[in-house]
Amino acid sequence: MVNRPGHRPQLQFLSRLAKRWTMSTSASAIDVRSAVGEFYRTESRRVFATLVRLLGDFDLAEEAVHDAFAAALKQWPTEGVPENPRAWLVSAGRFKAIDGMRRRARFDASLGELAERIEARTSASGGADLDLVEDDRLRLIFTCCHPALAPEHQVALTLREVCGLTTEAIASAFLVTPATLAQRIVRAKAKIRDAGIPYQVPSREELPDRIETVLQVVYLVFNEGYSASSGDALTRPDLSREAIRLGRLLLELLPESEVIGLLALMLLHESRRAARTSATGEIVLLDDQDRSLWNREQIAEGESLVERAMASADVGPYVIQAAIAAVHASAENAKATDWAQIVSLYDLLTRVVPSPVVELNRAVAVAMRDGPTAGLSAIDAILDRGELVDYHLAHAARADLCRRLGRTADARNAYKQALSLARQEPERRFLEGRLAELA
Amino acid sequence: MKYMLLIYADENSYNDGEREECFVESIELTHDLSARGQYLAANPLQSVTTATSVRVQNGKRLVTDGPFAETREQLGGYFLVDATDLNDAISIAARIPGARKGTVEVRPVVELTGLPKTGELVGAVAK
Secondary structure (H helix, E strand, C coil): CCCCCCCCHHHHHHHHHHHHHHHCCCCCHHHHHHHHHHHHHHHHHHHHHHHHHHHCCHHHHHHHHHHHHHHHHHHHHHHCCCCCHHHHHHHHHHHHHHHHHHHHCCCCHHHHHHHHHHHHHCCCCCCCCHHHHHHHHHHHHHHHCCCCCCHHHHHHHHHHHHCCCCHHHHHHHCCCCHHHHHHHHHHHHHHHHHCCCCCCCCCCCCHHHHHHHHHHHHHHHHHHHHCCCCECCCCCHHHHHHHHHHHHHHHHHCCCHHHHHHHHHHHHHHCCHHHHECCCCCECCHHHCCHHHCCHHHHHHHHHHHHHHHCCCCCCHHHHHHHHHHHHHHCCCCCCCCHHHHHHHHHHHHHHCCCHHHHHHHHHHHHHHHCHHHHHHHHHHHHHCCCCCCCHHHHHHHHHHHHHCCCHHHHHHHHHHHHHHCCEHHHHHHHHHHHHHCC | CEEEEEEEECHHHCCHHHHHHHHHHHHHHHHHHHHCCCEEEEEECCCHHHCEEEEEECCEEEEEECCCCCCCCEEEEEEEEECCCHHHHHHHHHHCCHHHHCEEEEEECCCCCCCCCHHHHHHHHHC
């Protein structure tokens, strides 16, 4: 149903590792213990994804993962690392869960029935099949990003269950209390259970819509890390890194053009991170950035992904945005940028996803291609329709064009308006700085 | 699982022809669902202008004209279906003609034990 790459280097590495340990009798218990730790880091989310399928419940699976690793920590140092560690962990987790339910069945008879059902439905080797296991990771992603869950719940659940971040880490990244974040996760899990959200990779017909939701979640995580919507810091690199990691995982599991496009877009944005802020934490606009600080490795990877995605039959919004970022990345400076190509890519983007924000970006590119007057009238056309009037960047862009045209009073008014709408501290300082320059 | 699909739309947005078409299409859908063993019940409701609200407070009956809440979109009908999971219920909801006019709210049903069986009841009435 879904194309999958045939090559899985990580798994080969793991089985080699496992073989070495089983064959060598001299491996010390400490080595094995650190190996368990390493398996936990790389494998626990896969084991979890499979156990959710086998046990049919997130909380049961979470508990089973911990029990399985605890058993590994106890048994592997004396018995050696099993030939297929992942299958061992899955089967141990399944056994522990069923066993636990049977023990508790003395107080709650329904648990006994549930244990019977799970045991009958699944086999002990249920986790060993490789394709099934890879599907489990996709199942987990699609379930966490189900459109029937609220967007902030999708994000919390994905970071918790797919990425394995702690509740505290996610809470601090989104500037909410751990209790609030934990509540979101509890609610999301309750909805999955009570509304009957299935643990499934969507059918062919549903896939495009469902991929869109998954990509939105990943991009939201990235953006929160790249341009935090509020607070003191401009960026939170951990979230962006996590989003890129998710993007890579998705690409490995689901090599569709928009998936490629999103990863390319994130890499190309991320490549500018070091140049986006000054030493004192102030914003540096794209035009003024020291391009020698751009990460060439990320740019090269982003560019080759864009090429790969552009070759596909239909290009979607992420691919087009990545292509725009790639044009910026290939220019030596702002002036040498191929603005005509950027405008035509924005034209394409407007056709694919008509939105006033895209129009605003197009207007800024038009200003670079044809001069500030042309850009300004494009922005005014949007604002005159009553759109983006509450969007600080629309006023900031307008202010910048007025400034370049020498219309100081208009520029000051527009900066003031932008300032009244901006919520992020570095953005506010930037706007205040511009305003002061015009005094 | 059983799901209740509640159809909300601005009832004034239908003209007579559209309403007729909506009924025809809905009846087709019920037969299709019935053939798959998924149909439990479905009905359009009379206009919200016919609605009466009843409350009992301190044993006293309070009857008022109008719906529970005045909203732009009103409850105009429902489907009760047997679906494998939420995805299946969503696919059925997307085929309800009212989804193109307004919104279909998908709600899993709490299955109480001890309710009379619908089939038996229908049988008893038929006798």
